[in-house]
Amino acid sequence: MQTTLALSQITKTFGAVRALDAVSLHLAPGERLALLGHNGAGKSTMMKIILGLIDADGGEVQVMGAAPGSAAARRATAYLPENVAFHPALTGLEQIGHYLRLRGEPASKAPALLDRVGLGHAGKRRIGTYSKGMRQRVGLAQALIGRPGLLVLDEPTSGLDPVSRRDFYALLDGLAADGASILLSSHALTEVEARTDRIVILSRGVVVAEGRLEDLRTRAALPVTVQVIPPEGGMAALAEALPGGRPMGAGLRFEVAQAGKLPLLSRIAGLGALVADIEVEPPSLEDIYSHFSRRDGQ
Template identity: 35%
Template sequence: MTDSIVVTAGLTKRYGTITAVDGVAMRVEAGEIYGFLGPNGAGKTTTLRMLVGLIRPSAGSATVLGRAPGDPDVLRRIGVLIEGPGFYPYLSGRDNLRVLAKYRGLGRADVEDALDRVGLAARADDKFRTYSLGMKQRLGVGAALLGHPDLLILDEPTNGLDPAGMAEMRELITALAGDGHTVLLSSHMLSEVQEICDRVGVISGGTLRTEATVSELRGAASVLVRAEPLELAFPAVRDALGGNALLTSGGIRVDAGPDTAPEVARAVVAAGADLLELRVDEKSLEEVFFELTELETVK
């Protein structure tokens, strides 16, 4: 297996005059949780459907586990949950997974292992129609886990869940990555991506705006200082940090890491000013997301 599990170049999908996905170039590395982040209708699901061979791209290329999407060898090594789980309502959770396992040439041990890993072993004999939404989503992940896939592709796995269900799903995904699975997670939930993803691709209007780690997207932290009088505090902070300070309406912003906070505090006090507040200020993923998708909002 190569380090790059998913690689796309110029991946495009058009439906007549509508371009749903426009020239996406993304890379998912082995062992990571990759967050595919974008608003509803941004092109996330269309991209995932191309990656698993459900639809053909109009242009560009993609490889999954070193092969073309839809290759039988690839399909045996990936687990997929796209657009919600679909199961027989009158069958139990266990029997639903047995049907899928039989199609894939897998045994009952694989079914029991999947049920155990998603926390449904105790309710495995209950009919699917009696499951809560969170349990249905977990069974969908269990189906994706059949056969111990190298890559899991999960499309909005927390969609429609209550806060408790969302937290359980995040814990499950983190545990799966810890067990060695690579996870490609499509989501429009900023908090979800920020909490569990190693890297993020932000898609908007069918275009991949950026691809980076969460910390890279949020940028370097700065230190915000409120002190009085400012005419004493500002020159002291500026001189202490070699001019690396900016006077703003909210106080003094220092473009440096939190390790400079003690030095800043000493400079303010030594100048005879009162230190009212000193805190680390960092962009939230939400702020970055809206900056990157602003063009789509304006259209």
């Protein structure tokens, strides 16, 4: 398999703290991977090792086949820190022009980069006047310089409103479609559910779960929630015909194992006019996340 990023048995300790313990991870071109984990799980430590900012104590890391921090790896990698900071007195164009020159590219590419992140209209304004979402976009424009093969994004959407988040992920989709690999950390579970290909859950420095969301869902074997709503005034009749549910809002709530879902649905279908509506909710990423984290003693 072609690999953009390969971590093999990485270990890192800070004094008595084992921040990473035999962590292995591979990322293919065009793949979007979400790194999830509680505060202090080891996400930033992993990113710093990938970027070559700190060394691992043991194990092996390869970024595009090169050692992290080497010139080849740095050329191929872009990084967006969680709290991105720019000089407030510079305009967007000046800031990106500066980064372009640092990368050995002409500043004349700045307008196209700002256009790409939806900031073309604000390039001549000082960054001090930008909203948080706009500053995050400047960060992404900076990360796009030189068409990186690997993007490392530390909580890229924290503090962004829902529309800015959607736009941000749409941009990432485009980059991934062009072949860039994306490693992003996040605490916003529901948004990574829809926008990434694979999930890695880190807990106390250990990978406790890894895979496509569907695989994790199957492995966790968590119950499905079925909400049955009676017509107005029909709650008592529904509860009598369908015992075992918990009253919740305007209906009755059932939690059943995957295998019990279809039998329950067919019973409900036989109730005719006693049922006005029905909602089936699979376990959320939050449920799956706490299931795997708890298994690690959290």
